[in-house]
Amino acid sequence: MNRTFVLLASLILIGCTSYSEVKEIKPVYLPVAGPVGTVQGEIMKSMKTSSHDPLSGLGGFLVAAEASSRQLAVNPKDAQAESDYNFAVARIVSTVQNAKLDPWNQPLRVPSASGEFILTKRPNLNPNHNPALFDFTPADQFDVSGSYVTKRSIRPGIGAPIVAVGKRERQDAKKDFAMKRIYYGVTAVARFKGKTCELAFEDPLAAETVSMNGKIYPLAADFTVPLAVMLAKNDPKKLELARLLNPGQHTDTAQIIALQPYDPNKRVILVIHGLMDSQATWTPMINTLRGD
Numbered sequence: 001m002n003r004t005f006v007l008l009a010s011l012i013l014i015g016c017t018s019y020s021e022v023k024e025i026k027p028v029y030l031p032v033a034g035p036v037g038t039v040q041g042e043i044m045k046s047m048k049t050s051s052h053d054p055l056s057g058l059g060g061f062l063v064a065a066e067a068s069s070r071q072l073a074v075n076p077k078d079a080q081a082e083s084d085y086n087f088a089v090a091r092i093v094s095t096v097q098n099a100k101l102d103p104w105n106q107p108l109r110v111p112s113a114s115g116e117f118i119l120t121k122r123p124n125l126n127p128n129h130n131p132a133l134f135d136f137t138p139a140d141q142f143d144v145s146g147s148y149v150t151k152r153s154i155r156p157g158i159g160a161p162i163v164a165v166g167k168r169e170r171q172d173a174k175k176d177f178a179m180k181r182i183y184y185g186v187t188a189v190a191r192f193k194g195k196t197c198e199l200a201f202e203d204p205l206a207a208e209t210v211s212m213n214g215k216i217y218p219l220a221a222d223f224t225v226p227l228a229v230m231l232a233k234n235d236p237k238k239l240e241l242a243r244l245l246n247p248g249q250h251t252d253t254a255q256i257i258a259l260q261p262y263d264p265n266k267r268v269i270l271v272i273h274g275l276m277d278s279q280a281t282w283t284p285m286i287n288t289l290r291g292d
Contacts, residue, residue: 019280020146020231027094027140029087039064039071039084043091050091054099059112061095062119064088066192072158073213082158086220089190090138090160092119092199097136103199104132115195122191122200131201134164134182144228148283153291157218158210159187159202163226165233177258183233184260185226187219205260205290223290227283236278244276259286 029047031040042064050057068085071078095101096119101108107120121131139161144152154161166182173180186201189210202210204221211217243250256270257279271282 018146019148019235019237019283020144020228021149022229022232023143024137024141025143027087027090027138039067039081039088042067043084043088046091050095051098054095054101055110058092058095058099058101058119059110059117061088061091062110062117062190062197063112063114065092065190066114066117066197069190069192069213072217073215076215076217085158085190086160087140089188090140090162092190092197093136093160093162093188094138094141102132104130118196120196120198122198129201131199133167135167136186136188136201137163137165138188139163139185139222139225142225142229144225144232146228146231148231148280149224149228149287150284151224151287151291153223153287155204155208155218155221155223155291157220158212159189159220161204161220161222161225162186162188162201163229164201165229174255177256179230179234179257181233183226183230185222187221189219203261206263224287227287231280231283236280240276240278 029043031037031044042060046057046060046064049060065085065088068081068088071081072085075081096103096108103119104121107118110117110119124130142163162185164182164184164186169180170176170178170182185204187204187210189200189202189212191198191200191212202219204219204223207219209216210219239250239253243253262268271279271285273279273281
């Protein structure tokens with residue numbers, strides 16, 4: 001009797017515990033203490049206008065990112081310039097996403113107080129990496145929590161950490177050891193050549209530094225939020241008990257999933273979960289190791 005009670009209580013407690021909870025929030029901009037500078041003022045003004053006038057807001061964020069980029073070229077250790085640059089680049093990405101603008105298939109002309117910008121993407125020979133195939137949300141627009149998301153693993157540096165989610169499910173996912181829908185963490189970097197802004201999405205699991213303005217900077221990264229979003233959207237916990245009790249009915253859910261593109265210069269580590277569990281059990285370990 002006591003054993004039955006303990007087992008039932010355990011199952012009830014397990015069912016009530018969420019591995020990952022994700023809530024979208026409004027990003028908070030904290031300018032430097034003291035008089036507000038030109039860049040900080042441009043960001044604050046664009047934050048107010050981007051929702052009802054996306055192109056105007058986008059132009060302001062481009063002005064701020066360009067000015068911050070120039071300052072970083074003079075002083076790569078300017079913490080305020082780095083913060084302003086990263087925040088402005090994140091808002092460039094979110095404004096493009098929210099307003100459904102398309103600088104991916106053709107250059108986008110963006111008016112601004114300092115002249116017209118041309119916003120475009122970095123050329124990429126891999127058709128699977130076309131930005132038009134993904135929805136992008138800056139990591140600073142997520143509040144994450146849950147029993148498997150207790151530690152935020154980040155890497156300070158240049159760029160705006162972004163969660164990239166595939167717009168469509170992949171039909172060949174199992175063959176390619178992939179999830180049906182891609183969830184991946186990238187870092188947006190904006191490089192300026194005159195009034196042309198080229199957006200690139202760098203892979204922080206493949207590179208720790210980035211080149212900009214002829215200098216090398218640490219590449220910023222958020223390793224936790226993409227994992228949290230993936231867990232929250234897929235909810236692997238829902239099958240844990242069902243697969244234990246009726247394994248024959250869920251054989252189609254057995255799969256090896258690669259969490260990042262194959263790199264011949266890295267060792268492959270295969271992790272396997274136990275009974276009444278799922279791949280989610282490895283989240284804390286993966287989150288910690290990626291941030292190390």
